[in-house]
Amino acid sequence: MATYKYTNLESGEIRVLELFPGVDNDPLQGNLHVVQLSDQQFGPHTENETTSFEALSYEWGSDSKPFTLQTPTGSIALTESLYGFLVRIRREIDSNKTRCLWADAVCIDQDNTLEKGVQVRLMPSIYSTASHVLADLGEWDADAEIALGMIDLHWRHNIWTGGDAAVYGRTMTPEEMAILLCIPLDELKKPGDDETLPDESDERWETGRRFFSKGWFSRLWVVQEFVLAQDITFYCGQHHIDWRHLFAGCQLYGRDATVSLLGSGSTGRIDDFSSSGVVLFSAMGWFRSFRLLRHSPPGAQLLDDICSKSKTWSQFAKCNLVNLLQIFRHSRCKLPQDRYHALTEVSSDFCKGGVSGPAPDYNSGITEIVLRWGRFLIQQPGGENMLQRAGLWAAQGSAMPTWMQDFANSKATIVELSNQESSYKAAGDTEFEASLCPESPNFITLKGWRLDEVVDVTQAPNTTFDVISERDIYDYVKAGCEVWARAKDRYPIAYPDNLVATMAPVNALCANPNRGPMPWKLLAGYWYVAIYSCMPEETRTWEQAASKLGQLEWFRGLDCTQEELMEGVQGFIRGMATPMMQGLRPATTQGGYFASAPSMTVVGDEVWIIKGCRLPLVFRKSQEYPDLYQLVGSCYCYGVMSGQMLEKERFRFEDIMVH
Numbered sequence: 001m002a003t004y005k006y007t008n009l010e011s012g013e014i015r016v017l018e019l020f021p022g023v024d025n026d027p028l029q030g031n032l033h034v035v036q037l038s039d040q041q042f043g044p045h046t047e048n049e050t051t052s053f054e055a056l057s058y059e060w061g062s063d064s065k066p067f068t069l070q071t072p073t074g075s076i077a078l079t080e081s082l083y084g085f086l087v088r089i090r091r092e093i094d095s096n097k098t099r100c101l102w103a104d105a106v107c108i109d110q111d112n113t114l115e116k117g118v119q120v121r122l123m124p125s126i127y128s129t130a131s132h133v134l135a136d137l138g139e140w141d142a143d144a145e146i147a148l149g150m151i152d153l154h155w156r157h158n159i160w161t162g163g164d165a166a167v168y169g170r171t172m173t174p175e176e177m178a179i180l181l182c183i184p185l186d187e188l189k190k191p192g193d194d195e196t197l198p199d200e201s202d203e204r205w206e207t208g209r210r211f212f213s214k215g216w217f218s219r220l221w222v223v224q225e226f227v228l229a230q231d232i233t234f235y236c237g238q239h240h241i242d243w244r245h246l247f248a249g250c251q252l253y254g255r256d257a258t259v260s261l262l263g264s265g266s267t268g269r270i271d272d273f274s275s276s277g278v279v280l281f282s283a284m285g286w287f288r289s290f291r292l293l294r295h296s297p298p299g300a301q302l303l304d305d306i307c308s309k310s311k312t313w314s315q316f317a318k319c320n321l322v323n324l325l326q327i328f329r330h331s332r333c334k335l336p337q338d339r340y341h342a343l344t345e346v347s348s349d350f351c352k353g354g355v356s357g358p359a360p361d362y363n364s365g366i367t368e369i370v371l372r373w374g375r376f377l378i379q380q381p382g383g384e385n386m387l388q389r390a391g392l393w394a395a396q397g398s399a400m401p402t403w404m405q406d407f408a409n410s411k412a413t414i415v416e417l418s419n420q421e422s423s424y425k426a427a428g429d430t431e432f433e434a435s436l437c438p439e440s441p442n443f444i445t446l447k448g449w450r451l452d453e454v455v456d457v458t459q460a461p462n463t464t465f466d467v468i469s470e471r472d473i474y475d476y477v478k479a480g481c482e483v484w485a486r487a488k489d490r491y492p493i494a495y496p497d498n499l500v501a502t503m504a505p506v507n508a509l510c511a512n513p514n515r516g517p518m519p520w521k522l523l524a525g526y527w528y529v530a531i532y533s534c535m536p537e538e539t540r541t542w543e544q545a546a547s548k549l550g551q552l553e554w555f556r557g558l559d560c561t562q563e564e565l566m567e568g569v570q571g572f573i574r575g576m577a578t579p580m581m582q583g584l585r586p587a588t589t590q591g592g593y594f595a596s597a598p599s600m601t602v603v604g605d606e607v608w609i610i611k612g613c614r615l616p617l618v619f620r621k622s623q624e625y626p627d628l629y630q631l632v633g634s635c636y637c638y639g640v641m642s643g644q645m646l647e648k649e650r651f652r653f654e655d656i657m658v659h
Helices: 080-090 113-129 142-161 174-180 203-211 222-227 243-249 273-293 297-309 311-317 321-327 366-377 383-389 470-486 498-510 519-534 542-550 562-581
Strands: 013-019 030-036 054-057 067-071 074-078 099-102 132-136 232-236 239-242 434-436 444-457 585-589 594-597 606-610 617-621 629-634 654-658
Touching: 013 080, 013 113, 030 067, 054 113, 054 222, 067 080, 074 080, 080 099, 080 132, 080 232, 113 222, 132 222, 142 174, 142 203, 142 243, 174 273, 174 297, 222 273, 232 243, 239 243, 243 273, 273 297, 273 311, 297 311, 321 383, 366 383, 383 434, 383 629, 444 470, 444 594, 470 498, 470 519, 470 562, 470 585, 498 519, 498 562, 498 594, 519 542, 519 562, 629 654
Parallel strands: 054 099, 054 132, 132 232
Antiparallel strands: 013 030, 013 099, 067 074, 232 239, 434 444, 444 585, 444 606, 444 654, 585 594, 606 617, 617 629
């Protein structure tokens, strides 16, 4: 059979596939119809009419196309994944009916880059107009049955513990959790006595986590396909799965919840990358939930209440494109430019209309597309967050301005300082300002105040991956102690108060000390680890470190129990995870400030407070352009994170030009 010849589409037109009935051994057959998207009426799907259609959400998989779809005018090559999904959908079609579908690989001419750009811009409307979205999770097997059983058992048990105030801003009742998760209250039934949760060591928990490693969950395009859908059903084999049950299975519940798919206890640490699919789908689920809750008075009221009590939830519920790009930076897409287009209509700044970013472009080089988007995003809501994540530390290549985050080729770490402690506001409550230079669009002008110059920075291990060894921790602490010791004559300038000066090393090494035990426990934990780290590696023991710690007069005055000391140690090490994962390094400034600075920081770099930025930024004077700077990256600087510098009499914002 000849190859199908696509005809040009007019403005607002799409193609829909009319899938014909058949049994498994029959050739896959159908017909493509050109329709106006605006004519497609949302409503229950009715076979044999093209006034409604269902949209497919699936993983492309391999580029190989060994299968075909036969149409009256020619055949269309299909990947194995799409072919398998269409065959399973066909099994549900009565012999005298058809089914109207939209699948990008068939309904868009993949060889026509101009058409692809236009259709990509229509995709949010396609998925929100479809009567139903069908999402493919592959074939059914024994592991899928075990996993879905565990997911279901997990949420049905733990939802009765409510929601922890540490996660949701306030304690949530089981009924409120059900509303948040879009679960009908009549489904909120306690499991029977014979339906107990297995111990956390049970391998079925790992099977449940592994279910979310299926390719669909990590694909970037599915975010808008899932979030914008009027209704959505997951297919696993011929089994239909309620999205709300999968979503509920990814959540953290009350303090009495013993195990979750994110790990042990209610704190929900990410144990390894097998949990990353859980995290990604949880984020997708919340964005879908937020959209649905706003259409329900009880849901809208509950959402407003949570957002009023938590800045984090407030920002999450109204997420701009810059922050969406960051949240889903580890999701996969084949074409790097798609990273920008795939999320626009999910974001708060685009979905309301009035904002129009660069058009989808499959002809220009990726560098030009990234530059185009970077210049646009720096002046949009969240531009300051993009700035705080960019810099020389990100190693984005010489073609990129240092102030621009390259989302298309992100080398970002799993955990970053810019994502942490939302209470930081080094520049107070000021508004971010960034202006492009008309003569050179790769230059921007910011408003800032020069705080100080870096005079010492350690060469601590530049660990920017998810696994940190015990040896890394001790080396990092030892390097920090050496930097602090060299600054002993300078830091009283920055920290004249003895207590503040004593806490400076702890705070600088942790970079987010507000998340953990009481300060005195952190201090004790720091000194215990510091003493051990600075002892000769061949002979050091924890017993010797404890003996030396016990000789310190201030420690004896604490009357600290072993349990409290270990709580401090654990809190201190947890606090160091963020700066270590990002590769931050202990540093000090001329004025005696203690900092965790970006990995590329060198002596002579400058720490600035930038208007509208929560974090201080490290800049380097440009060797290429006089009077210009390059951004090294964001940092933590103890003593300036709450806007204290704005109260200085000499404080004045001035222009700083960056390339």
